[in-house]
Amino acid sequence: MRSELNEVYQIDSYLLRQLSEEDARAFEARLLLDDALAEKVEAQRTAHRLIRRYAWREERGRLEEIYRLLLDEADFAHQIKTIFT
Amino acid sequence: MTTQTKDPIIGLYRDCFPDLARMIRRMGGSLEEAKDAFHDALLIYMEKEKAGKLQLHSSPKAYLLGTAKICWLHSRGKGTISALPEGFEAVQEEDDGTEEREQSLLESLVRSGRKCMELLKAFYYDHCSMQDIATRFGFNGRRSATVQKHKCLEKVGEEIRSIQAYA
Numbered sequence: 606m607r608s609e610l611n612e613v614y615q616i617d618s619y620l621l622r623q624l625s626e627e628d629a630r631a632f633e634a635r636l637l638l639d640d641a642l643a644e645k646v647e648a649q650r651t652a653h654r655l656i657r658r659y660a661w662r663e664e665r666g667r668l669e670e671i672y673r674l675l676l677d678e679a680d681f682a683h684q685i686k687t688i689f690t
Numbered sequence: 691m692t693t694q695t696k697d698p699i700i701g702l703y704r705d706c707f708p709d710l711a712r713m714i715r716r717m718g719g720s721l722e723e724a725k726d727a728f729h730d731a732l733l734i735y736m737e738k739e740k741a742g743k744l745q746l747h748s749s750p751k752a753y754l755l756g757t758a759k760i761c762w763l764h765s766r767g768k769g770t771i772s773a774l775p776e777g778f779e780a781v782q783e784e785d786d787g788t789e790e791r792e793q794s795l796l797e798s799l800v801r802s803g804r805k806c807m808e809l810l811k812a813f814y815y816d817h818c819s820m821q822d823i824a825t826r827f828g829f830n831g832r833r834s835a836t837v838q839k840h841k842c843l844e845k846v847g848e849e850i851r852s853i854q855a856y857a
Contacts, residue, residue, distance in 0.1 A: 610840040617843065648847040648854070653814065655796050655846070659807050660815035661733060662796075668729045671703050684708040689721045 612642075616649045699732065706754050713755065714762055727762035728754070740817050795853055799846055806842035813839055 618624050619632050636643045675681045707728055714724035731754050738744040746753055800807055809827055812818045818826070824835035 609844060610837065613840045613844045613847070617840075644851060645847060648850040649843065651792075651795075651850050652810075652843060652846045655792060655799060655850075656807065656810045656814050658792060658796055659800065660811045663811065664733055664736065665729060668699075668703075668732055671697075671700050672707075672725060674700070675704055675707075678704070681704055681708070685711060685721065688708065688711045688715050 612645070613649070616642075616646050619646070620650055620653060699736070702750060702754065703728075703732070706751050709751075710755055710758050713759065717762075719762060719766075723762060723765065724758075727758040727765065730761040731755075731758035737815070740815065742817075795850060798853060799849060802849065803842070803845065806845060809839060809842050810846065 615632070619629060622629075624632060636646060676685070707724075710728050711721065711724045714720075714727065719727075734757055735744065735750070735754055805827070809823060812823050812826065813820075820832040820835045820839070823829070823839070824831050827835065827838070829835040829838055
């Protein structure tokens, strides 16, 4: 893997708490001295958050689809209709 | 077998939602509110299950009904913070500018690379193995899928930094 990808891997290991305590401390020490690295870590942290946000959005869409499918089932649709009338 | 019968969430939905709807109706809520609360509860359930962190002390149905009720009470401003299920923050939208900012960042990332977002979701959210990801996305084995995952993460990180620099 090229060195940039190794850095992505290392940042991920840090963010996912997969580094040993000693390696994590060494990485944090590097962060204090290297602004560019610190910026990449923050961007990658944001990336993780956005991946999760993307996943919720996709899953919510899937649940809406399931709801619509179930409304096509006479028994399910009847139950729901009866509850709210 | 159809997709409909294979997906266990459909069975859970069919079995649980009418009972939840009845409960929410009795407490004065609407159908839309019941559905939103149920989807919040299902998202928490699925996320924990995928991460291997789902600890059920009763049936999945009891867990979903209990969680959905708490989500609904919270949405009505009636719930206490201590009663919130773990993972609840995951499905709630934030009120400050963060929500809008991150939504717009996400739109841009999806526009420029939906496949990357799908691959990253498969790894970080669905907890798929690299072998499964290689098969699903057509890569030549685990190693190639791993490299592609890192490339995607690098690309997303670069895009975030570039958008934030001009924001």
